[in-house]
Amino acid sequence: MKRNSLFSSCICLLWLLTAVVLQAVESAKGKYAHMLFNELFEDYSNALRPVEDTDKVLNVTLQITLSQIKDMDERNQILTAYLWIRQSWHDAYLKWDKDKYDGLDSIRIPSSLVWRPDIVLYNKADDDFSEPVNTNVVLRYDGKITWDAPAITKSSCVVDVSYFPFDSQQCNLTFGSWTYNGNQIDIINSLDSGDLSDFIEDVEWEIHGMPAVKNVVTYGCCSEPYPDVTFTLILKRKSSFYIFNLLLPCILISFLAPLGFYLPADSGEKVSLGVTVLLALTVFQLMVAEIMPPSENVPLIGKYYIATMTMITASTALTIIIMNVHHCGSEAKPVPQWARVVILDYMSKIFFVYDVGENCTSPQRKKEQEQKLERDDRCQRRHKEERSHLSGRNDCDLKEKRNGNLNKSCGIHGGNIRETVDCCSCYKILIKNIEYIANCVRDHKVNRAKGVEWKKVAKVMDRFFMWIFFIMVFFMSMLIIGKAA
Numbered sequence: 001m002k003r004n005s006l007f008s009s010c011i012c013l014l015w016l017l018t019a020v021v022l023q024a025v026e027s028a029k030g031k032y033a034h035m036l037f038n039e040l041f042e043d044y045s046n047a048l049r050p051v052e053d054t055d056k057v058l059n060v061t062l063q064i065t066l067s068q069i070k071d072m073d074e075r076n077q078i079l080t081a082y083l084w085i086r087q088s089w090h091d092a093y094l095k096w097d098k099d100k101y102d103g104l105d106s107i108r109i110p111s112s113l114v115w116r117p118d119i120v121l122y123n124k125a126d127d128d129f130s131e132p133v134n135t136n137v138v139l140r141y142d143g144k145i146t147w148d149a150p151a152i153t154k155s156s157c158v159v160d161v162s163y164f165p166f167d168s169q170q171c172n173l174t175f176g177s178w179t180y181n182g183n184q185i186d187i188i189n190s191l192d193s194g195d196l197s198d199f200i201e202d203v204e205w206e207i208h209g210m211p212a213v214k215n216v217v218t219y220g221c222c223s224e225p226y227p228d229v230t231f232t233l234i235l236k237r238k239s240s241f242y243i244f245n246l247l248l249p250c251i252l253i254s255f256l257a258p259l260g261f262y263l264p265a266d267s268g269e270k271v272s273l274g275v276t277v278l279l280a281l282t283v284f285q286l287m288v289a290e291i292m293p294p295s296e297n298v299p300l301i302g303k304y305y306i307a308t309m310t311m312i313t314a315s316t317a318l319t320i321i322i323m324n325v326h327h328c329g330s331e332a333k334p335v336p337q338w339a340r341v342v343i344l345d346y347m348s349k350i351f352f353v354y355d356v357g358e359n360c361t362s363p364q365r366k367k368e369q370e371q372k373l374e375r376d377d378r379c380q381r382r383h384k385e386e387r388s389h390l391s392g393r394n395d396c397d398l399k400e401k402r403n404g405n406l407n408k409s410c411g412i413h414g415g416n417i418r419e420t421v422d423c424c425s426c427y428k429i430l431i432k433n434i435e436y437i438a439n440c441v442r443d444h445k446v447n448r449a450k451g452v453e454w455k456k457v458a459k460v461m462d463r464f465f466m467w468i469f470f471i472m473v474f475f476m477s478m479l480i481i482g483k484a485a
Contacts, residue, residue: 032101037109040094046115049184050091057183060117061088062175063190064231066210068200070152072169072235075293078125079157079171079233084198086190087117088146095143108136111147117185122174122228126154161292164299165242166483168208169235174215176228182216187227189214194231206236246284247301247480253280254308254473257315261466265326265458274316281309304480311472318465326458335453343460344453351463353456 051058065084072079091114098105112134138146157171177185194210210233216225260273285305292299298306335344347353 032104033107036096036101036104036107040096041113044093044114046113048115049180050089050093050115052092057186058089058117059186059188060119060177061188061190062086062119062229063195064173064175064210064212065195065197066199066207066233067150069202069205069207069235072157072205074159074161074164074291077157077159077293078154080152080154081173081233083151083153083173084148084195085151085175086146086148087119088144088190089117090143091115091139091145092143094139094145096141098141104141106138106140108138111135111137111149114139114145116147118178118180119175119187120178121153121155122176123156123172124154125156159293160297161295161299162297163483164288164292164301165237165239165246166300167237169237171233171235173231173233174228175231176226181222181224182227183224185227187214187229189229194233204238204241206238208234208236210234242301246288247304250281250284250301250305250308251473251477253277254312254477255470257308257312258466258469258473260315260319261322261462261469265323265455265462270319270323271316274312274319278309278312278316281305281312285309300480300483304476307476308473311469311476315465315469322458322461322465325461326455328454335457339457340453343457347460347464348456351460351467353460353463 049058063086065086066081067084068082070080070082094114114137133149133151135147135149140146153173155171155173157169159169161167176187189212191212193212196207196210199207210231212229212231214227214229216227218225254277257274257277260270260277263270263273285302288299288302288305292302
């Protein structure tokens with residue numbers, strides 16, 4: 001037991017001695033760091049380029065890390081991104097021998113104390129021209145300075161919305177020195193592309209790459225070359241939100257337009273349906289117009305809206321024309337022979353259009369009506385033959401025949417001949433009245449049949465245009481969906 005307690009005491013004492021030694025080392029390094037800082041910045045100036053030879057080029061290594069896309073304003077064509085900007089260079093006046101300072105190889109000091117390259121974003125679209133964030137820089141014993149600074153940049157981006165919402169965008173971020181030319185500062189890419197390892201996934205955009213390209217440009221104002229590094233951010237829009245909120249409702253609404261031809265003409269809602277659908281699409285068109293920039297490139301979904309609205313306008317106009325045909329009535333001209341052959345004979349069978357009041361489930365009714373019309377025609381021909389036979393005889397024979405029949409059947413004696421003659425004249429007037437009524441009924445049936453034919457013509461045209469517009473809506477929908485593939 002005594003040995004165990006003694007061993008535990010030794011271990012605790014060893015740990016205590018180690019902690020004291022480490023604290024002494026840290027305090028010693030802190031003392032050397034203060035001494036190093038005072039010696040380095042005693043005669044140092046951050047106003048001049050830190051090179052021993054003024055003709056020598058200072059190399060600045062640039063690395064961009066994309067952390068987040070905060071906003072993509074298509075209307076104003078501005079990309080707002082959260083970046084980490086890393087710049088590194090060598091300062092010829094900030095070197096030391098680390099052995100003289102107890103192995104101290106690096107210190108962290110405020111960036112405002114050292115010279116910094118004036119590398120800025122050329123295509124900046126922000127009103128705020130404030131200075132970069134004054135984060136600390138890491139200074140190494142060999143004079144290498146590494147400066148990591150976060151930045152929220154607003155850059156101009158040429159947005160092409162021709163295939164919205166299935167579009168891809170390429171936004172450039174161009175960094176370069178504002179005052180130093182290529183003979184004084186040369187910018188070197190740290191990587192062939194921007195760093196996307198710490199990128200936070202965006203809900204609207206997919207990142208397909210961020211290649212970096214170095215350019216050397218000679219501007220008209222100066223003869224010296226000016227190098228810059230351009231990072232091209234390749235974005236692909238996630239179109240699910242726009243499909244379910246803008247495109248799919250438009251497709252469903254556009255399929256209502258051909259159904260206006262299927263509505264009965266007497267319902268009074270054919271034109272109202274077309275106007276309502278047109279107003280609904282106008283609302284969606286305004287929503288898209290508020291998002292898109294006012295450019296000459298009309299977005300794909302805008303073209304679809306315009307085509308659909310044009311189709312609905314045409315369907316409404318055709319509906320009005322067909323309703324006029326439906327309500328021609330008995331005063332209109334008869335149906336032309338070509339329309340009777342093409343529309344009533346062929347197209348009605350193709351589109352399964354039956355007589356007004358019939359449908360495909362009641363073909364027996366049509367046969368009954370045809371049989372009834374045949375019986376009416378036979379009765380009318382029989383009455384015509386009887387009237388012509390009666391009118392061919394003279395009045396005397398008619399009177400004698402009728403008087404003889406009356407005498408035999410009714411027992412009328414010879415003294416009542418005058419009454420018999422008066423009765424015959426009443427029958428004659430009655431026959432004329434019956435003929436007049438029959439002619440009126442016949443004319444009414446002819447006029448009614450004429451109106452029924454025009455109604456059937458209108459119904460056939462309704463079915464024809466309904467299928468035509470259904471096919472148009474289907475192909476337009478497939479065309480715009482095919483763009484998403």
